[in-house]
Amino acid sequence: xxxxxxxxxxxxxxxxxxxxxxxxxxxxxxxxxxxxxxxxxxxxxxxxxxxxxxxxxxxxxxxxxxxxxxxxxxxxxxxxxxxxxxxxxxxxxxxxxxxxxxxxxxxxxxxxxxxxxxxxxxxxxxxxxxxxxxxxxxxxxxxxxxxxxxxxxxxxxxxxxxxxxxxxxxxxxxxxxxxxxxxxxxxxxxxxxxxxxxxxxxxxxxxxxxxxxxxxxxxxxxxxxxxxxxxxxxxxxxxxxxxxxxxxxxxxxxxxxxxxxxxxxxxxxxxxxxxxxxxxxxxxxxxxxxxxxxxxxxxxxxxxxx
Numbered sequence: 457x458x459x460x461x462x463x464x465x466x467x468x469x470x471x472x473x474x475x476x477x478x479x480x481x482x483x484x485x486x487x488x489x490x491x492x493x494x495x496x497x498x499x500x501x502x503x504x505x506x507x508x509x510x511x512x513x514x515x516x517x518x519x520x521x522x523x524x525x526x527x528x529x530x531x532x533x534x535x536x537x538x539x540x541x542x543x544x545x546x547x548x549x550x551x552x553x554x555x556x557x558x559x560x561x562x563x564x565x566x567x568x569x570x571x572x573x574x575x576x577x578x579x580x581x582x583x584x585x586x587x588x589x590x591x592x593x594x595x596x597x598x599x600x601x602x603x604x605x606x607x608x609x610x611x612x613x614x615x616x617x618x619x620x621x622x623x624x625x626x627x628x629x630x631x632x633x634x635x636x637x638x639x640x641x642x643x644x645x646x647x648x649x650x651x652x653x654x655x656x657x658x659x660x661x662x663x664x665x666x667x668x669x670x671x672x673x674x675x676x677x678x679x680x681x682x683x684x685x686x687x688x689x690x691x692x693x694x695x696x697x698x699x700x701x702x703x704x705x706x707x708x709x710x711x712x713x714x715x716x717x718x719x720x721x722x723x724x725x726x727x728x729x730x731x732x733x734x735x736x737x738x739x740x741x742x743x744x745x746x747x748x749x750x751x752x753x754x755x756x757x758x759x760x761x762x
Contacts, residue, residue: 457500464503473505474529474553481509481517490523497527506592508552510535510544528558528591551595557630557638560590562609565625569613575667576609587611593630608663615648622646658743665739669751672732676725681717721761729759 463473487493497507506529509521516534525532533552535541544552564571564585574580577588587609598604613624622645629639655661721729733755740748 457496457505460505464505466504472553472555474508475500475505476508476510476553478510478512480513480515481511481521482515490520493520494524494527497524497530501527501529506530506555508532510541512541526591529555531592531594548597551597554595555633556593556595557632558592558635560588560593560630561586561628562588563627563629564611565627566613566623568616568619568622569624570616571611572614573612574609575612576607576663608659610660610663610667619648622648658745661739662743662745662748665736665743665748666751669732669736672728676721676728679725680720680722719761721758726759729755733759 457475460473460475466473483493487496500507507525507527508530509525509532511518511521511532511534518534521532524530531552533544535544564587571582571585571587574582574587579589580587581589596604596606624644624646625641626644627639627641629637631637655664733752736748736751736755
């Protein structure tokens with residue numbers, strides 16, 4: 457921080473000031489509290505000095521880093537071996553230290569639908585119709601074919617009784633490096649007479665598959681740990697959403713400890729896992745994504761568990 461003191465509040469269009477911290481995120485000397493570390497990162501950001509954390513070690517404390525890297529201009533990455541480290545500090549360095557936009561917000565407004573669930577965003581607030589809030593968005597490296605790996609946000613909507621037009625308004629807003637504000641709005645009209653499933657592209661279809669897969673695994677884990685029947689998924693309900701908050705899970709499993717338990721798959725859940733496996737295989741005939749083989753391998757291991 458002292459080395460960058462004379463450069464604070466400098467012209468961002470010329471260069472950027474950034475501290476890169478290689479850490480296991482388990483501070484044990486000097487300022488070690490989350491609040492204290494957060495004040496350093498925030499104060500630096502206010503002065504135009506941003507922070508990147510590169511996490512190393514098998515015990516890398518992601519919870520601490522996620523909290524303090526939510527500051528404007530901050531980000532973090534985990535490296536698992538020397539190859540990852542060389543790539544991150546070499547050919548991917550530019551993407552790691554160059555923010556694209558700040559204060560990105562994605563909002564959904566509709567007089568015809570209510571937001572039931574938002575998937576793929578840990579910062580959503582459906583009461584305020586906010587699907588995603590990102591303090592700082594960084595670019596990603598494109599593949600040799602020009603594709604960029606990104607995320608998908610799924611929104612589950614409930615139709616209101618007074619649905620008149622089937623209209624949804626999506627609005628994105630953000631600021632550039634010089635704090636200039638931008639906004640874009642798009643209107644989507646749903647055909648209320650269409651009942652069959654429709655996918656605008658294979659990426660959306662894959663996101664739905666993975667969301668259903670994760671919902672099942674989350675319910676299975678809590679069912680096996682608690683033997684609470686409310687986590688059982690039946691044919692009458694289909695693939696239910698995982699609605700439980702972190703506080704509710706804490707009450708079920710304890711505040712801090714997540715004691716290891718023997719891996720087991722109850723007879724009822726084996727049938728459920730077989731069904732989701734068949735569903736993924738069926739969907740992948742249309743999606744044609746080899747990476748879904750990883751999910752099939754996990755399911756095969758659980759199904760075969762004695």
